[in-house]
Amino acid sequence: MRVALLGTGIMGAxxxxxxxxxxxxxxxxNRTADKAKPLADLGAIVAPDPASAVAGADAVITMLxxxxxxxxxxxxxxxAAAALKDGALVVDMSSIPPATAKAHAARLAExxxxxxxxxxxxxxxxxxxxxxxxxxxxxxxxxARAAPLFAPLGKATHVGPAGSGQVAKLANQAIVGIxxxxxxxALLLAEAAGADPAAVRQALMxxxxxxxxxxxxxxRMVERTFVPGGKVxxxxxxxxxxxxxxxxxxxxxxxxxxxSALFAALEARGEGLRDHSALFLELARRxxxx
Amino acid sequence: MRVALLGTGIMGAxxxxxxxxxxxxxxxxNRTADKAKPLADLGAIVAPDPASAVAGADAVITMLxxxxxxxxxxxxxxxAAAALKDGALVVDMSSIPPATAKAHAARLAExxxxxxxxxxxxxxxxxxxxxxxxxxxxxxxxxARAAPLFAPLGKATHVGPAGSGQVAKLANQAIVGIxxxxxxxALLLAEAAGADPAAVRQALMxxxxxxxxxxxxxxRMVERTFVPGGKVxxxxxxxxxxxxxxxxxxxxxxxxxxxSALFAALEARGEGLRDHSALFLELARRxxxx
Numbered sequence: 375m376r377v378a379l380l381g382t383g384i385m386g387a388x389x390x391x392x393x394x395x396x397x398x399x400x401x402x403x404n405r406t407a408d409k410a411k412p413l414a415d416l417g418a419i420v421a422p423d424p425a426s427a428v429a430g431a432d433a434v435i436t437m438l439x440x441x442x443x444x445x446x447x448x449x450x451x452x453x454a455a456a457a458l459k460d461g462a463l464v465v466d467m468s469s470i471p472p473a474t475a476k477a478h479a480a481r482l483a484e485x486x487x488x489x490x491x492x493x494x495x496x497x498x499x500x501x502x503x504x505x506x507x508x509x510x511x512x513x514x515x516x517x518a519r520a521a522p523l524f525a526p527l528g529k530a531t532h533v534g535p536a537g538s539g540q541v542a543k544l545a546n547q548a549i550v551g552i553x554x555x556x557x558x559x560a561l562l563l564a565e566a567a568g569a570d571p572a573a574v575r576q577a578l579m580x581x582x583x584x585x586x587x588x589x590x591x592x593x594r595m596v597e598r599t600f601v602p603g604g605k606v607x608x609x610x611x612x613x614x615x616x617x618x619x620x621x622x623x624x625x626x627x628x629x630x631x632x633x634s635a636l637f638a639a640l641e642a643r644g645e646g647l648r649d650h651s652a653l654f655l656e657l658a659r660r661x662x663x664x
Numbered sequence: 665m666r667v668a669l670l671g672t673g674i675m676g677a678x679x680x681x682x683x684x685x686x687x688x689x690x691x692x693x694n695r696t697a698d699k700a701k702p703l704a705d706l707g708a709i710v711a712p713d714p715a716s717a718v719a720g721a722d723a724v725i726t727m728l729x730x731x732x733x734x735x736x737x738x739x740x741x742x743x744a745a746a747a748l749k750d751g752a753l754v755v756d757m758s759s760i761p762p763a764t765a766k767a768h769a770a771r772l773a774e775x776x777x778x779x780x781x782x783x784x785x786x787x788x789x790x791x792x793x794x795x796x797x798x799x800x801x802x803x804x805x806x807x808a809r810a811a812p813l814f815a816p817l818g819k820a821t822h823v824g825p826a827g828s829g830q831v832a833k834l835a836n837q838a839i840v841g842i843x844x845x846x847x848x849x850a851l852l853l854a855e856a857a858g859a860d861p862a863a864v865r866q867a868l869m870x871x872x873x874x875x876x877x878x879x880x881x882x883x884r885m886v887e888r889t890f891v892p893g894g895k896v897x898x899x900x901x902x903x904x905x906x907x908x909x910x911x912x913x914x915x916x917x918x919x920x921x922x923x924s925a926l927f928a929a930l931e932a933r934g935e936g937l938r939d940h941s942a943l944f945l946e947l948a949r950r951x952x953x954x
Contacts, residue, residue, distance in 0.1 A: 472857060495871035507871040511859070531867035538859035542867050545850035545859075549873035552849070552919070556842035559917040560835035563906065566913045567762060569801070569828035569835075577821035577832050581785035581797040582894075583839035585875030604872075616853065623856045625951050627849040628922055629842070636918070661915050 375522055378403070378431040380424055380447055380454060381468070382410045385494070386437035388502040389467075389527055393435075394418050396526035403427035424448075425457035433463045433523055440611075441470035448478065455485060463488040463519050467508070471615055472537040472544070473622075475511065479536035488516040489536060493543040496528065497604065504528060509546070511538030544619060547612035550604070551633040551650070553587040558654040561595050566663065572596045591651035600652040607646035610637045665812055668693070668721040670714055670737055670744060671758070672700045675784070676727035678792040679757075679817055683725075684708050686816035693717035714738075715747035723753045723813055730901075731760035738768065745775060753778040753809050757798070761905055762827040762834070763912075765801065769826035778806040779826060783833040786818065787894065794818060799836070801828030834909060837902035840894070841923040841940070843877040848944040851885050856953065862886045881941035890942040897936035900927045 375398055379390045382404040394400045394416040401419040403426075404410040410420045421427035424447050428434045434454060438444050444466055448455045458464070464482055466475065466489070475491035482489045490512035500506040506528030510517055517532040524530035533542045560583070564574040575592045578584065594600060613634035620627045633653075640648075640656040648655075658664040665688055669680045672694040684690045684706040691709040693716075694700040700710045711717035714737050718724045724744060728734050734756055738745045748754070754772055756765065756779070765781035772779045780802035790796040796818030800807055807822040814820035823832045850873070854864040865882045868874065884890060903924035910917045923943075930938075930946040938945075948954040 495868070495873070507867060509864070509867045529870070531863055533854075533863040533867050534859035537857070538854075538864075541854055541857040541859040542864045544857075545854045545864050546868050546871060546873045548850045548853065549843075549846045549868065549875075549878065552846035553839075553843050553873070553875065555919045556839045556846070559842070559920050560838045563838065563910060563913075563915065563917065563920075564823075564828075564831055564835045566915050567827070567831040567834075567909060569824035569831040573821055573823040574799070574828075574832045574835050577797060577799045577823050578785070578836050578839065580819070581836060582876050582880070583785070583836045583843070585839075585843065585877070586872050587875070588839065590872070619857060620853060623853075625853065625856050627853065627947070628926070629845045629919065630849050630853075632918055632922055657917070 375399070375433065376431045377433045377435060377523060378427040379435045379437065380427060381437040382413060383437065384498050385501045387413065388498070389437060390418060391416055392504045392526040393523070401427050401431065423452055424454040425452055428454045429457050430459060431462060433465060433520070434458065435523065436464065436466045436468055438468045440468070441474040444468050444470055444478065445474070449481065455482065458485060458487050460486050463516055465490045465492050465520055465523060467492050467494055469493040469543050470540060472540040472619060475540045476537040479512065488519065490516050490520055491536060491539040492530065493539055494528065495543070495546050500528060509533050509539045509542035511540065512536050544612065544616045547609070548616050548630050550587065551609050551613050551637060552629045553585055554591055554650055554653050555633055555636065557588050557592045558595060558657050561592065561654065562657055562661065562663065594649060594651040595654040600648040600655070603649040605646065606637060606641050606648050606650050606652055609650040610641045610646065613637050665689070665723060666721045667723045667725060667813060668717040669725045669727065670717060671727040672703060673727065674788050675791045677703065678788070679727060680708060681706055682794045682816040683813065688812070691717050691721065713742055714744035715742055718744045719747050720749060721752060723755060723810070724748065725813065726754065726756045726758055728758045730758070731764040734758050734760055734768065735764070739771065745772065748775060748777050750776050753780070753806055755780045755782050755810055755813060757782050757784055759783045759833050760830060762830040762909060765830045766827040769802065778809065780806050780810055781826060781829040782820065783829055784818065785833070785836050790818060799823050799829045799832035801830065802826050834902065834906045837899070838906050838920050840877065841899050841903050841927060842919045843875055844881055844940055844943050845923055845926065847878050847882045848885060848947050851882065851944065852947055852951065852953065884939060884941040885944040890938040890945070893939035893941070895936065896927060896931050896938050896940050896942055899940040900931045900936065903927050
């Protein structure tokens with residue numbers, strides 16, 4: 375299987391490496407070409423532009439910053455879509471709004487190409503280890519075709535029609551953002567009431583309050599280390615998309631709206647580059663306890 | 665070690681059984697005596713009132729419904745406190761407000777008795793299996809004395825001075841209640857946006873959104889089974905205590921306040937006896953999707 379991977383950034387580069395190590399014929403492209411070059415050592419071909427990268431490819435993976443970037447790389451001047459071979463499969467693993475993903479699916483279907491939106495959770499660590507959680511939207515047939523692509527990257531789940539992968543990613547981000555708020559308030563209450571927050575976190579692990587967020591982000595709150603991990607600015611963008619999608623659907627999601635407002639306030643203090651567990655600081659400051 | 669256990673309800677009865685099986689000399693008392701009698705088969709002595717239950721005991725465990733009940737059983741007419749032997753240790757494993765626990769600690773100290781507040785998480789299943797998460801507040805010396813009592817019941821963590829165990833339990837309940845809200849909103853968004861909520865839950869497990877609540881309560885939401893488990897009415901009581909304690913400390917905890925209001929609204933619809941995962945229904949109904 376010949377595969378092109380467009381976007382060899384923090385996530386895309388280790389993903390391309392894992393595909394190459396799995397024996398796939400990989401061509402890569404990146405806007406900043408320097409980031410793609412090291413992949414040549416693993417046998418990947420480095421292409422000078424998206425169109426030449428995807429020429430002849432059976433499948434194309436995009437791993438880009440946001441919806442407008444995917445738009446430009448696929449459909450902009452010199453974009454990949456016009457160069458796709460008939461019946462090629464595009465797998466967009468970027469995190470973009472569900473409506474944009476659906477529009478891309480429709481435009482590619484017109485060209486006779488398959489499409490999956492397949493954003494991931496697990497970060498750089500998961501990308502390197504090949505243990506990403508992959509949430510895939512599209513047809514069952516396209517999901518089946520993508521199996522050899524997903525296998526070296528992590529665990530893929532088919533969650534519904536095109537756009538559903540992005541919806542699942544938003545569901546993921548809503549839970550992550552709100553649970554960070556829950557753990558922050560619990561540890562703040564513990565501290566203010568005279569208990570030992572580190573011991574409280576320890577006591578709660580293994581019970582019904584246990585979560586990856588309590589384990590990982592709770593520890594960052596106790597230690598007051600807010601080094602990313604996942605950035606506040608990313609959480610702000612994702613929570614805004616969640617609230618926007620919910621409004622378009624006529625949904626009122628009060629915990630998500632509260633989380634969106636609090637993360638935005640934290641970013642407005644100039645702390646967008648901290649780890650999202652820094653929501654603890656926002657709540658602490660509002661209570662004069664930072 | 666001679667131990668008295670006051671309150672052999674759903675939690676207290678299996679705890680008393682585990683203490684007896686561990687070889688401790690156990691005396692039990694329960695307001696409804698019928699619930700205590702089966703423990704006699706395990707060698708426990710069934711006492712007719714709290715005072716005679718605690719006479720001669722080295723340690724007394726209370727496992728009762730709420731603060732006023734613990735008040736009455738310890739300090740009411742014919743209560744246990746007056747009958748305690750010098751230096752006895754009282755371990756209150758009920759879930760009561762931290763201020764009440766601190767007051768009990770002070771009154772027992774005046775009588776020369778030790779005290780721990782040691783509420784639990786893990787429910788009836790954990791009580792039977794001896795796998796409760798025990799959050800203990802009090803002195804390090806009293807915590808060390810309680811080790812042989814805690815060992816047959818679960819895993820105990822010392823979280824601070826008297827009252828801190830109750831604070832940790834509130835922290836636990838805040839995280840549980842808010843995380844239920846997070847998972848409910850995520851699944852509601854997934855469903856409304858056309859994804860498969862069961863597949864989305866599956867895809868999210870193992871990632872940063874994973875939690876005991878996503879695993880257990882998320883499944884109840886997907887299956888629309890809201891059989892307790894933990895009751896809405898208990899969550900309402902706990903969230904009200906959390907908000908009350910926070911206000912007394914001058915703390916603003918917006919996620920907890922939102923959760924408190926939503927659980928109260930659900931109970932006001934007459935659904936207090938459902939599992940607390942039924943918060944999904946409250947959010948669904950507000951969006952015309954129940």
